[in-house]
Amino acid sequence: MQVKDVICPFCGCLCDDIEVTIENGKITDVARGCAISRELFLNHDKDLVKPMVDGKEVSLEEAIEEAATILSRSQHPLIYGLSSTTCEAQREAIELAEIIGGNIDSTSSVCHGPTTLAFQMVGEVTCTLGEVKNRADLLLFWGCNPAEAHIRHLTRYSASAKGLFTPRGRRDRTIVVVDVRRTRTARMADIFLQIRPNSDYACLQALRAILKGGKLSADEVGGIPVEALVDLVERMKSCRYGVLLFGMGLTMSRGKHLNVSAALSLVRDLNRFTKFAVIPMRGHFNVTGADAILTWETGYPYAINFSRGYPQYGPGEFTSVDLLARKEVDAALIIASDPVANFPRRAASYLSEIPTIILDPKRNKTTEIAKVVIPTAAAGISAEGTAYRMDGVPLRLKKVLDSPYPSDEEVLGELINACLSKL
Ligand code: SF4
The missing domain is CATH 3.40.50.740 (Rossmann fold)
Structure with missing residues (x-):
C-alpha cells in the first residue's frame, strides 16, 4: 500500500509530499524525503x-x-x-x-526562546514558506545551515525552488550567508560574510545605521569590511522581495534576544524601501x-x-x-x-x-x-x-x-x- 502526501515529522520544514510504502505492517520505502526522513520512517520500529x-x-x-x-x-x-x-x-x-x-x-x-522574547519586544514582519518560494529574490541566511539541518528547505522552499515570480529557481535569487564559519550553505551562496563570533548584534546595528544613511567611522564591523556591509544594504534595499532566515547562530550567541530584536528591527526598517520578511529556522x-x-x-x-x-x-x-x-x-x-x-x-x-x-x-x-x-x-x-x-502554518499529521x-x-x-x- 502507498500513502501519499504524508508529512515528515522531523524538522520545522514539515515537508508534506512524502510517499510511504507499507507492506505487512512495515514501512518498506519512502519517496521524496531527505536522508533524515527516510531514516526516520524506515527505522520507525527500531529501538522501541x-x-x-x-x-x-x-x-x-x-x-x-x-x-x-x-x-x-x-x-x-x-x-x-x-x-x-x-x-x-x-x-x-x-x-x-x-x-x-x-x-x-x-x-x-x-x-529559539530568545526569538519569542524578541517578537514580544519588536514584532515580526513575516511571510509563509510559499511566499519565499514564489516571490523571494534575495535570501539572507544568518547563523543557520539548512544544507545540513533542514535539508529540503533549499530545494523545496528557498534557494533553488522554482516559484511563480522566480521561475528560474536559483538563477532568480541572490543568496547571502552570514556565519562564523564556511558551512555547506555558505559554499553555495553568492556572497558569504564571515562574521567574528559574538559580533552579530554589532553587525546588525551597523546595517541598520547604514540603512538610515549613517556613515561608519570604523573600517570593519565584526570582521566584515564596511564596504561589504554597504553593498549588502544596497542589495537588500533594491531587491523585490527579501527574506531573512536565521538560526541558533544568532539566537544562542552573545546578545541572544537582543541579536534577534536587532534582526527584526532591520527587517522592519527595510520595509520602508521594499518588501522584506523574516522567518526563524525552527528545528523540531x-x-x-x-x-x-x-x-x-x-x-x-x-x-x-x-x-x-x-x-x-x-x-x-x-x-x-x-x-x-x-x-x-x-x-x-x-x-x-x-x-x-x-x-x-x-x-x-x-x-x-x-x-x-x-x-x-x-x-x-x-x-x-x-x-x-x-x-x-x-x-x-x-x-x-x-x-x-x-512559518506558523498549521498542518495535519497523518497516521x-x-x-x-x-x-x-x-x-x-x-x-x-x-x-x-x-x-
Ligand atoms: S527537510 Fe527532511 S527532515 Fe525536514 S521535514 Fe523535510 S523531509 Fe523531513
Missing part, C-alpha cells in the same frame, strides 16, 4: 521502548499509575519537551501542569506549535510556572536548565525529548537524582535514567494530530501505521484523570 518502572517491565496501566503517583505527590514538578509531539498533546500537557501546580517549558528555551517539527499552544493557553510561550494556580512567566527562572541546575524541582515529566543528551551536564545529571518520567516511543539517553518509561505512538507515523511549520501504544495526547489525558483522583 516498553513500559518500565525502576528498570522493570510493567504493564502500561502500571506505568501510568506510577507516573500519576509521582506527579500528584510532587511539590515542584517540571514538564519539559513538547516540540516533537502534536498540538493536541501539548494542550493536555498544559492542563496537567496547571492541575499539579508545576512548571512547563519546551525545547524553545534552549533554541512542532516547536513552533509548542510556542503557539502555550501562548494561547497561558499567555506565555515557554518557562511557565503554575505554583500559584495561575501562569507566571520567567525565562531564566522557570526555564528547565535553570530549574534543574539549581535543583528546584522534585520530579520531571519529559514528553518526546531527550534532555539528558542535550542539556548541560549539571542539569542533565539532576534528572537521574529525581523521579523522572518519560513519554517516548524510542530509547534514548533520558529513557535510560528515567524511573518511569511510558511508550507512546510516534506522532506523524502512528498518531495523527496538528503541527505548526516553521500511517497502527501502534500497540496510545498517543501522547491519550496518555496525558489518562495522567490528568489519574492525578485528579489523587489530589
